[in-house]
Amino acid sequence: MGAAWIVENEHTIIFTPEFSPSSSEFQSGALDPREIGFMINNHDRITEFVESLRLNFPISKQAVFVSQKIREFVAKIEVISSDSYVLKVSNPIEPNTNLSIENHSLITSNINSDQIDNFSKSSSIHLDKFLKELQEGRLKNEEILILRYAIDTARFNLGVGWRTTGEIENIKTWEDVNSLNSTLSNKYDDLMRRLGFKKLTEVSELTGYNNPREVMFIQPLIDVLLDPPAFLYEQIEKVVSENIQSLPVCDTTEQDDLPF
Incomplete structure (x- = not known):
């Protein structure tokens, strides 16, 4: 130093x-x-x-x-x-x-292994339900667009609470770059509450008053987003194409009336 x-x-x-x-x-x-x-x-x-x-x-x-x-x-x-x-x-x-190192490993495994196994099983159940809803076409557009946003930006931790405004600004920039409408940015706040209710996110950061300021996708969902299966990628692309921002239609009336 x-x-x-x-x-x-x-x-x-x-x-x-x-x-x-x-x-x-x-x-x-x-x-x-x-x-x-x-x-x-x-x-x-x-x-x-x-x-x-x-x-x-x-x-x-x-x-x-x-x-x-x-x-x-x-x-x-x-x-x-x-x-x-x-x-x-x-x-x-x-x-x-x-x-000894052996004693140390024994202590940690006795305390944490059952809790970790139970959490992993619970997370997988919630993810399986989510993917089933996706395959059956029962998810809202914003629920699928947030997946594309996470994949494109590698953001699996998302701002909530007082950080919501900053995250929405990031999403708006992403929407502009990809010529998308404002479906995701407009519905982001409600979406995060819905994902939390479905147990697809967990709190990753708290404020000094113990209020959530950041959440992250559950680990099984992150693993899926890092290597999306074909059906998930196809569904995401379909929703993205449906939310491409429409270009303004030009009025060509006057041009049609011209003699050339």
Whole structure:
């Protein structure tokens, strides 16, 4: 850290979970504590960091692929952070006590495996129901358009609450680029409530008052969007074509009356 500061190389401060930037050790360290850093499990900030590396490193241009890899990385960090919490809270280590890796794995598996299995089964049931409704043509246009928006932009985390306005602006830009009408942007707020009711999203970020400000699609749905089956892709394309913005019809009356 000191060497990076002395030679003034480009650098970024990345904090691990549970690290406190206000700690005395960091405040008196080699790097300027006033610099803005980010937590290593913050998906959006990692995405920004990866984008900043494109100037000097060969980063894949496939946004969906990059987003998937970042998501997998964050998931691994969350597991490590969760395991650390379990060790400290559920099984505090006394002085002179040895804790092997095998014991550590046993502790986490006993606590989490049943909960994870139940959640995965429940998520799959909700996704299967959603896909069945799609095949039977019982979904609303906005429910299908949001899938295309997520695929095109690699955004599986969506703003709600006070972040709704910003997300709608992003959607409007996407609609303009794809010459789409405003079906999705106009109905976004109601749509997110409907997806939540169908258990297709889960809260991923809260405000300081514990109100949702961001939700993410359930993992099984994300996996499907990363590699859409043929029937899903065909249905999405059909709805997109039906929502192409109509071009204004020009009045050619006067032109027809001209002698040439």
